[in-house]
Amino acid sequence: MSAALDTLYAAPIREHARNPRHRARLECADATARGDNPLCGDRVEIFLTLDGARIVQASFLGRGCDVSQASADLLAEAVRGLDAADARALSARVRQMARSGEGADAMGALGALAAAARFPSRVKCATLPWVTLEAALDGAREASSE
Amino acid sequence: MMDGIAHGYDVARIRQDFPILSQGVRGRPLVFLDSGASAQKPRQVMDAMRACMETAYANVHRGAYHLSELATENHEAAREAVRRFLNAARAEEIVFAGSSTNAINLVAHSFGRGVLKAGQRVLVSEMEHHANLIPWHMLRDSGLGIGMGVIRVTDAGELDLDSLRAELAKGDVGLVAVTHMSNVLGTVTPAAAIARMAHEAGARVLFDGSQAAVHRRVDVQALDADFYVFTGHKLYGPTGIGVLYAKHELLKAMPPFLGGGDMINTVTMDGFTWAEPPLRFEAGTPPIIEAQGLKAAVEYVEAIGMEAIEAHERRLVEHAMRVLPEVEGLSILGAAQDRGGVFSFALDAAHPHDLSTFLDSRGICIRAGRHCAEPLHARLGHEGGSARASFGLYTTEGEVDALAGALREARRFFA
Missing domain, CATH: 3.90.1150.10 (Aspartate Aminotransferase, domain 1)
Incomplete structure (x- = not known):
């Protein structure tokens, strides 16, 4: 078994993909956006409820590979309780980490997404939910991985 | 293995x-196992492209010196090799385009805008890849009054010929543009039957042979195809070159696609006159080295x-x-x-x-x-x-x- 493959499909990724905790529609969402990867068909919708600038609840719906769906579940977990500005900063760090493979140690559970960097064609799987989060916070309805 | x-x-x-x-x-x-996206290249193709650059390279159709004449002769020999490969009636029916995509865009522009009339429709099937779909969307959206229709696909992944028949019966179809082999399902479509049905309804027919030309012998005369396109890189040849076959009478009636050198007869500061086909559709310096690679690829598959x-x-x-x-x-x-x-x-x-x-x-x-x-x-x-x-x-x-x-x-x- 390739070590890199085992890293990409490490236990947290598989667990979040198979048993997501935040896969749901928030009917009362204050901000939402849909993200598409036009090449592979992956899709993620992010739902947020806000109290002022603070994210109270976050959830997602989507279809796609284990990496994109696990990333969305990890995202929903990570951004609850954050101010929008902090959520944006976190998103930028996650996207940078997924591209570079660096900085995983300081990212807690999100660090599992750093493995995507070893698979250049899979980086967009990991980052799609995060660009969609940013679109939702910007008031845009749609985002694209491209 | x-x-x-x-x-x-x-x-x-x-x-x-x-x-x-x-x-x-x-x-x-x-x-x-991804040759359908792009195929690998045999040494014969690489050697031919190298030989072109090492021994016979100059611009074509331009220079009045030996090397350019040699390059032109080789370029036209590549056209002849493709003519033979498709069994086209004459070499002037072979247009070198950058890719299948370019070739279909050429037809959508020159035939779509220059020959089709307002009120006519282009039929495409549900199993087209985007190269044989988007150019027709763009033509439809260009405000010329040209519409589109869809040929259904059965659950088995075959072209629904009843659906084609029903669309043709509406009497307004100018062109049927369908794949000769699906890049997803592998389905080979009954091209000769489709062409016959289209012609009986007064429509022209374009086959996207991007996949089919790699896997089957294609005879454009036997199919009675009006247009047939394929690309070099899926046929073990280089990227950057594709082929449009079109019946000569159609090419004669079609206005140019891109403007530039090679596609003109005379030019003044006020305007220009069109060159004859195929050069009318080959503006600018053509893919000279790639044409030698494509010729080698065609000869390679024909030798097998x-x-x-x-x-x-x-x-x-x-x-x-x-x-x-x-x-x-x-x-x-x-x-x-x-x-x-x-x-x-x-x-x-x-x-x-x-x-x-x-x-x-x-x-x-x-x-x-x-x-x-x-x-x-x-x-x-x-x-x-x-x-x-x-x-x-x-x-x-x-x-x-x-x-x-x-x-x-x-x-x-x-x-």
Whole structure:
């Protein structure tokens, strides 16, 4: 078994993909956006409820590979309780980490997404939910991985 | 991995012509099953392109000196090789375009805007890849009053000829633009019958042969095709060159696509007159080196024989249809009676993208996604895409077995 493959499909990724905790529609969402990867068909919708600038609840719906769906579940977990500005900063760090493979140690559970960097064609799987989060916070309805 | 000589087809010998196939991937043999996206290149193609640059390179159709005359002669010899490959009536019916996509855009522009009339429609099928869909959307949206219609695909993944008949009966179809072989399902469409139906209804017909020309002998006269397009890089030739075949009378009636050098007769500061076909449609310096690569590719497959290649691929398809359905949890898209060496499939335990990454770790290259055919995936209920294995003339039964074995491993890995 390739070590890199085992890293990409490490236990947290598989667990979040198979048993997501935040896969749901928030009917009362204050901000939402849909993200598409036009090449592979992956899709993620992010739902947020806000109290002022603070994210109270976050959830997602989507279809796609284990990496994109696990990333969305990890995202929903990570951004609850954050101010929008902090959520944006976190998103930028996650996207940078997924591209570079660096900085995983300081990212807690999100660090599992750093493995995507070893698979250049899979980086967009990991980052799609995060660009969609940013679109939702910007008031845009749609985002694209491209 | 090597299957040796079976049925007189020496696949091991053929593989030696493709330097890339002997390389390993992460300590495993390369199993390249993505030829439908782009095929690998034999040494003969590389040698021809190198020889062009080393011994016979100059711009064509321009210089009054020996080297340019030689380059022009070689360029026109490439056109003649393609004419023979398609059995076109005359070399002037062969237009070099940058790709299949470019060739279809050329037809959409020059025939669509220059010959079709307001109120007429272009029919496309549900199994087109985007190259034979978007140019017609763009034509429809250009405000000229040209419409579109859709030929349905059956659940088995075949063209629904009743649907074609019903659309043609409306009497307003100017062009039927369909694939000759689906890049997703491998379905080979009944091109001759489609052409006959279209012509009886007064419509012209374009076949997208991007896949078919690689796997079957194409005879544009026997098909009675009005337009036929294919691309070099899927036919073991270089990127950057594609072919438009069109009946001479049609090319004569069509205005140019792009403007520039080569496509003109006379130019003043006020205007220009068109050159005759095919140069009318070849503005600017053409793909000179690529044309020599394409000529070598055409000669390469002809030396093996398109019939022999087709027979080899039929055996591969039969083998794949035996071993792949035995993989638990695997479903194959489409069940066409006449299919070439392209299989799209889904594995219950893994998303196509995850599957592709897993197979890559085993040295196996497949395509994952929607293969530039988003509407077809929606039609078949696979919005999220599929995985695709596509064969070439160098593919072996052993490679199909390697795929089946790795799919079983993947199912355990992702379970």
